[in-house]
Amino acid sequence: MSSNKNALIRYKTLDKCLKNKYRKYTLEDLIDACSEALFEFEGKESFVSKRTVQLDLQNMRSEKFGYEAPIEVYERRYYRYSDPDYSIHNISVNESDLKAMNNAVQILKQFKDFSMFKEMNGVIQKLEDSIHSTSQKSIIHLDKNEQLKGLEHIDTLYDAILNKKVLRISYKSFKARASDLYTVHPQLLKEYNNRWFLICLYKGKMYNLALDRMETIELDEKTEYIDKNLDGDEYFKDVVGVTVSESMAPRNVVFFVDSSNAPYVKTKPFHASQEIVNESNDGTIFKICVQLNFELERLLLGFGESLIVHKPRKLRIRLQEKFKTAKKNYENLILEDEN
Structure with a gap:
């Protein structure tokens, strides 16, 4: 049994003794009561020292745990609460x-x-x-979706990471016609944009698998687990989202945001590396240092005409082509409506 649980049992036992109005407890009696209580919980002989109980009484008297219990010694040898109605379980709060x-x-x-x-x-x-909070409505509302497919896998994946177990996952990506079987070494769970992902090692490389694309999960007890000892903050420090490249170096991404949307980007940075390069009446030029990935593109595209990427050129051209395609799609839709 942990030392913390031992202490909780002792405090509970001491509280029971000190509020008992029909018996006088000496220090030796309190020691015996604590030893007996621990024996009942552990099923083996447990001896509590005199010093331990004295420290417990001192802690209960102090503000250390918020008790400030009114413990007194009367007739020079017996212990009790000076307030007969006091209990550590009835602590008042403001x-x-x-x-x-x-x-x-x-x-x-x-x-x-x-x-x-x-x-x-x-x-x-x-x-x-x-x-007495059951009647109060929630003032803070978090963005979540309990109906999101794949949430039922979280417990299994969490336990596999915790216990360092290899998994066989039947996985069907959005582009695939049929599911594939992956034998993976799970490392981290990551939530991004209200979707959950498993960061795992597969054939020597790191992958992220969306939980909503997982069909079945089984333990692979025969394969030895490989622990990459990933630190989430360190692993994702150079990206927006979940897609991390092991070979790509982070790039400086310079972009302009018009004056009506710049305050939003200032108060909610795209990335921890974000800094302001220049400001004018028209808008603000920002810079972030990140890997170029799909999630970054989606974020930048989401600002539509209010954001312009200056650098790198490759990213600017890629977004430009996407806007051209979008414009063409709308033009085709207008023609269909006219016909």
Whole structure:
């Protein structure tokens, strides 16, 4: 049993003894009570030292855990609460504390429908009951989609990463006519733009697989797991999104945003490397240093006519061609309407 759980059992036992109005407890009695309680939970002999119980009583008296328990010694040898109605389980909180707790509960409630948070449902309900928050609507709303296909795989993938297990995944990309079988070494789970991805090692290279394209997942107990020891912050530091190239160096991307949209880009940077190159009445020129990938293109295209890429030339031409194709598609649609 962990030392933290041992301490919780001792505090609970001491609390029970100190609020008992019908028995006098000496320090030795408290030591015996704690030892017996630990024996019941562990199923083996557990001896609690005198110093441990003395430190527990001291901690309960202090503000260390927020108890400030009114423990007193009377008749020079017995311990009790000076307030007969006190218990560490009845700690009062002020209005500010209640509001903070309520806000936390409202945020947690928005995650409780995800499979990986199912075990939290009971805890959330207890918190709601304790702070009387069930009738309050959520003030903070997080962007999520519980109906997104593939969320049912999160638990399996999480456990595989945690326990370093190889997986066989039947996967069908949007472009494929049939599914393929991948034997992968899962490393990280990544959420981007309300979609979940598995970052994994496959045939010596890193891949990202969308959870909504996974059909079946099985454990491969025969293959030895390869741990790349990935750090998410480090792995994704040079990209927008989830697509990381092991061979591509980050490039300086310089782009102009008109004056009506520049404040949005200033307050919500495209990337951590973003900086302002120049400002004028017409707009702002920004620079970021990232790898060129699909997600970056989608982000830049999303600003339409209000954003112009200056550098690199290859990216500028690629976006220019996409806008030309879009213009042609609209023109064809107009012709169809006229006919």
